[in-house]
Amino acid sequence: MKIDPWSSTIYQDYTRLRDEFGIEEFSEDLWVDLPKPHKLLRRGVIIGHRGFNQIKQSIVNKKPWAILTGLMPSGKMHLGHKMVIDEVIYYQSLGADINIAVADIEAFATRGYTLKETKKYALEEYILNYIALGLKAKKCRIYSQSEHQDVKDLAYILGKKINWSQMQATYGFNGSCNMTHIFSPLIQTGDILHVQLDKFGGPRHTLVPVGVDQDPHIRLSRDVSQAHRLYNVTVTKDNKIGVFVKTDDKVEVLLNNAEKILNTLNFLKLKRITDYKAIYINDAVEDDIPEIDETFAKLEVKLGGYGFFQPAATFHRFMTGLTGEKMSSSKPESAIFLTDTPQDAKKKIMNAKTGGAVTLEQHKKHGGKPDECVVYELFLYHLIEDDHELHDIYASCKKGTQMCGQCKKYAAELMEKLLLNLQEKRKTPKDQIKKYIS
Ligand code: TRP
Ligand code: SF4
Numbered sequence: 001m002k003i004d005p006w007s008s009t010i011y012q013d014y015t016r017l018r019d020e021f022g023i024e025e026f027s028e029d030l031w032v033d034l035p036k037p038h039k040l041l042r043r044g045v046i047i048g049h050r051g052f053n054q055i056k057q058s059i060v061n062k063k064p065w066a067i068l069t070g071l072m073p074s075g076k077m078h079l080g081h082k083m084v085i086d087e088v089i090y091y092q093s094l095g096a097d098i099n100i101a102v103a104d105i106e107a108f109a110t111r112g113y114t115l116k117e118t119k120k121y122a123l124e125e126y127i128l129n130y131i132a133l134g135l136k137a138k139k140c141r142i143y144s145q146s147e148h149q150d151v152k153d154l155a156y157i158l159g160k161k162i163n164w165s166q167m168q169a170t171y172g173f174n175g176s177c178n179m180t181h182i183f184s185p186l187i188q189t190g191d192i193l194h195v196q197l198d199k200f201g202g203p204r205h206t207l208v209p210v211g212v213d214q215d216p217h218i219r220l221s222r223d224v225s226q227a228h229r230l231y232n233v234t235v236t237k238d239n240k241i242g243v244f245v246k247t248d249d250k251v252e253v254l255l256n257n258a259e260k261i262l263n264t265l266n267f268l269k270l271k272r273i274t275d276y277k278a279i280y281i282n283d284a285v286e287d288d289i290p291e292i293d294e295t296f297a298k299l300e301v302k303l304g305g306y307g308f309f310q311p312a313a314t315f316h317r318f319m320t321g322l323t324g325e326k327m328s329s330s331k332p333e334s335a336i337f338l339t340d341t342p343q344d345a346k347k348k349i350m351n352a353k354t355g356g357a358v359t360l361e362q363h364k365k366h367g368g369k370p371d372e373c374v375v376y377e378l379f380l381y382h383l384i385e386d387d388h389e390l391h392d393i394y395a396s397c398k399k400g401t402q403m404c405g406q407c408k409k410y411a412a413e414l415m416e417k418l419l420l421n422l423q424e425k426r427k428t429p430k431d432q433i434k435k436y437i438s
Contacts, residue, residue, distance in 0.1 A: 002172055005213050006110050010318055010326045014047045014212070021215055023048035026314060030056060038090040040083060040316060042387070043380055050218060051312035054290065058205045059094055065205040066195045067091050068311075070101030070145075070188070073121035074111045077129050078335035079382055080211075080319045080327045087209040087316070089134050097201065098140040101191040102126065105145040109180040115146055127433060129338050132425035137435035145187055150197060155183070155190030161227040162186070162220070170216050185217055192221040192311050203297045203307040212315040225308035230254060230300045233293040241284040243296065245277040254303065255279060261299055265292065319381060320374045322352040336378075339423075342416035349375065349412045355397070356404035367400035375407050383414040 001020050003011075011017055018025060026049045031041040034056070040046055058065035067088055071081055092098050104118035113121075127142060145151055167173050173182055196203045208218060226232075231254070232244045243262070245254045255272060258279050262270055269282035284292065300307035321327040321334030328334055336345050355373030357363035370376040376397070384390045396402035 003213055003215050004172065005216055007213075008326050008328055009213070010320070011212055014317060017212065018048050021219075023050060023212075023215065023315060024052075025049075026052070034059060035094060038087065039385065039387075040087060040381070041090075043390075045083070045316050045381060046087075046314045047212065047317050048315040049313060050222065051310060052207070052314060054205050054309070055207045055312050057290070062095070063204070064201065065096050065207065066099060066201065067096045067207055067209065068099040068101070068192055068195050069209050070103045070106075070191055071126060072103045072107040072111065073118040073126050074107045074113055075121065075125075075329040076337045076339060077126055078327060078329060078337050079378075080335070081126075082129075082133065082338060083316055083319070083381060084209055084211075085130050085133050085135065087314070089136075091207065091209070092136060092140065096139075096207070097195075098135070099195050099200075100130070100140075100142045101148075101151075101188075102142065102144040103188070103191075105180075105187050106184045108146075109178075109184040119144070123433070125339070127436065128426045128428060129422065131428050131433065131436065132338075132422045135436070137432070140436055141438045142436045143438050145191065148194075150199065151187065151190040151194045153190075154194050154197070155186040158189050158193065158224050158228065159183075159186050161224060166220075166223075170220060185220055188217045189221045189224055192217075193225055193306075193308055196306070196308050198301060203294075203301060203309050205309050206311045208311055208313040210313060210315060211318055213318075215313075215315065218311070218313040222310050225306075225310050228306050228308060229297070230303065230305040230307075231258065231296045233289055233296060235286055235289070236280075241281045241286065241289065241292075243279045243281065243292070250303075251277050257299060257303065258296070261295055262292075265295060267292075320377055322348050322374050324353040324374070336415065338419070340419060342412075342419050345415045345419060346412040349378070349408050349415065352408065354404045354407070357400075360403070363403065364400045368397040368402070368404065370394045370397045373397070375404070375411050378411050378415070382418065383411060 017023065026046045030052050031037045055065060069084055069088060071084065088098055102122045104115055104122065107113045107118050108115055122144065167182065171185065192208055194200060195206055230245065230247055232246055234242060236242050243258050245251050255274060259270060259272065262281060267281045267283055271280040271282060294309065297307035297309055319327045321331065323334045325334055333348060336348055352374050354375050355369035357366055357368060379390055379393060393402060
């Protein structure tokens with residue numbers, strides 16, 4: 001199995017996907033204790049994660065942490081794109097600083113748009129919708145890849161530790177791929193890691209909320225972040241906690257500094273073996289590793305390194321399109337766009353593929369299948385906040401007391417409210433947009 005971020009595959013079997021790629025399940029213990037868990041977290045729309053535990057710790061311990069995500073400004077924004085921004089807005093309410101990339105280089109490289117076109121989409125479509133959906137300007141930065149020199153420089157530099165075999169294995173690139181496309185994952189890695197440069201807040205935990213198709217970029221970014229570290233803090237084969245210097249120059253200096261730092265952290269039983277470029281910490285346990293590692297990351301910056309924390313990610317499942325395939329801008333009947341009129345949206349909903357039985361009689365007798373129903377998905381992802389109300393619809397559908405006609409009409413009503421509200425809120429004055437853009 002391969003994940004291709006640029007295809008329009010829909011992934012159905014999320015358990016298999018997790019197993020195959022080592023994505024962890026986004027289990028309840030990760031979100032129940034968060035303040036007012038968002039419906040996308042509560043309802044299993046987030047199906048997996050990498051490294052979310054560290055984000056949770058940052059929230060609980062009130063340490064600074066960041067969100068970085070991005071969208072390609074290609075065409076119109078639909079309900080599938082809205083999910084990411086809904087997540088971002090939730091995390092903003094928990095105190096994260098927000099960074100959103102307008103992925104114009106990627107849209108240029110992979111979708112064939114010009115940078116002039118992407119600029120127009122970004123300003124007139126995407127950013128207006130982010131604001132209308134409720135994104136606040138405070139502690140929020142929206143930037144374009146093509147206009148961000150630090151991101152592009154970092155992409156170039158990070159490439160030093162990525163080789164062609166790795167790119168082929170990760171993305172299936174071959175001899176006929178153009179270089180701009182091949183380079184675009186490095187730009188995304190630059191997006192993800194640049195927020196940890198000193199200029200943008202320094203090393204800290206960063207969460208990247210994305211669709212599961214983005215996992216190859218996440219793996220690449222996590223690998224690269226580690227490859228650029230000067231120290232590695234880890235458990236050895238014989239169950240010791242050790243700090244290892246990863247470079248070949250200035251080993252003595254790095255070990256001296258490591259010893260000092262460990263002493264300030266109150267680890268005193270140290271054994272240094274310069275030949276192994278190692279310090280073993282005999283009075284540390286495995287649970288101490290995250291704290292030790294974070295301290296070393298910050299030290300690295302002072303010694304001329306990057307000190308990247310490994311970025312975390314959550315993966316959401318995709319919305320099914322109203323026609324039953326993937327929701328996609330290139331198939332307008334499959335998607336509800338945030339700029340659709342309520343009448344357009346109603347028409348699409350009325351024609352949607354439901355999980356209802358073939359005849360009304362059978363539906364009444366055997367019930368419907370809400371798990372296979374795109375109208376139910378609309379309620380679940382976007383239209384109904386109250387878990388009880390949602391559950392009632394689920395139960396009555398299964399019992400056969402709720403009819404598809406009723407459901408569709410209700411969905412269209414709620415959608416009308418949502419769309420009219422956005423329409424109103426998109427009338428953001430230009431000077432307000434400026435506060436978001438860097
Ligand atoms: N590749 C993402 C997409 O296809 C967009 C993107 C660019 C992104 N840079 C990012 C997503 C950084 C998350 C983090 O939509
Ligand atoms: Fe879907 Fe509602 Fe029909 Fe059930 S009754 S299948 S939830 S539209």
